Amino acid sequence: MTPATAGGPYKVPRQHDNWRSITLSVVMHAVLLMFLWIGVSWQNNEPVEVQAEIWDMKVEQAAPTPTPEPAPQPEPEPEAVKPPPAPVVEAPPVPREDPEIALQRIKKKKQEEEKAEKLEQARLKKEADDKLAKLEAKKKAEQQAKEEKAEQEAKEKALAEKDKKKAATEKLAKEKAEKAAKEKAFAAEMSRITGAAAKGSTGTAAQSTGGRVDGGYRAAVIAKIRGNMSGNWDNSLSATYSITQLPSGEIIGVRKVKGSGTDAYDRAIESAINASSPLPKKKDGTVERDITADFNMKDMH
Missing domain, CATH: 3.30.1150.10 (Fusion Protein Consisting Of Minor Coat Protein, Glycine Rich Linker, Tola, And A His Tag; Chain: A; Domain 2)
Structure with a gap:
């Protein structure tokens, strides 16, 4: 490349190697054809427009007075071509349901819900009735047990009273028997004493009873x-x-x-x-x- 002179316009340097330009052009065309082939194979996506600029390196301009050539500069790398965006897959359209069928489905669902609600109410009522029946049976059993206990206590009390009266009667009979035995023993003793006194002296009979x-x-x-x-x-x-x-x-x-x-x-x-x-x-x-x-x-x- 030949830089412009001080104060002069920029000029495209002369290209001495045409094979390099031709190779670059072929590569660019191949890349372009590959992208076109990929775009055609993806039918669901819109074709991606790819633009490429081709520079003709043969264009020359009148160069000013030749100047010493500077040291060669590294060639610019070709601009990377961005890959096409991923294809967008659209969801298939949802078919519209027939209004009559939808109405029948809603009606059926409502009937099922009403049936389930009735079954639940029947179950709750049965549980409540069972609890009430158990409670009444428990109360009845407790009342019966209470009555039986009261009856048993009354029987025991009556039996105790009977035993008490029997004991009192037996005690009274025993006391009477003991008193009668004592009276009999007293009479026998008095008879013995009075009999002995009569043998000894009739004047002492009164003293034997106490005088x-x-x-x-x-x-x-x-x-x-x-x-x-x-x-x-x-x-x-x-x-x-x-x-x-x-x-x-x-x-x-x-x-x-x-x-x-x-x-x-x-x-x-x-x-x-x-x-x-x-x-x-x-x-x-x-x-x-x-x-x-x-x-x-x-x-x-």
Whole structure:
């Protein structure tokens, strides 16, 4: 290449190698034909227009005064040709559905939904009915169990009452039997004593049953009973009791004639009387079958 002189116009340098230009032209035409063949094979895409400029390197201009040639410059590389864009594949058109068929499909779908809703409602109703039936059966079973329990308790209570009455009757019968036995033993003892007294002297028969009241004997009886009493009591308290005893001094009956007004004091006296059996005897060895004694706290200290 020959550069332009200072201040002069640019001139195309003279080309000394024509084979190079011819080869470049052939390559460019081959590339162009290949792109055209690819574009034709893709029928769905619009043909891509490819433009190529061909320079005729033979054009020459009048050169100015020759100047020394500069060092050769590297030849410019050919411009890269961009590949064609990828073909755009269009989706096939969706066929339009017949309005009558679409209406039938919507109607069928609605009927299926209504049927499913009815089935669901029936299922929920059945579940609710089953729960209600189970609840009623449970309540009925609980009520029946409650009634059976109440009936059983009533039976047990009646049986307990019956057993209690039976025990009370048996106790009363036993007490009566014991009292009768004691009365019989007392009568036998009295018969023995009176019989022995009749053999010895008829004047002592009255004494065998007690005779007149002996003040020392009564004091001895009260003293023994007082010794079996417990607790501290008011001196104003006073009670009267009747005591029935066998000739041996064994107490067979205690009866309150006059209470003190204090139940605790009366119970203490009764307990002390029962704890004092057998009671002391008179000097002649006899006892009073029935003895009434006053228990005054002021006289018992």
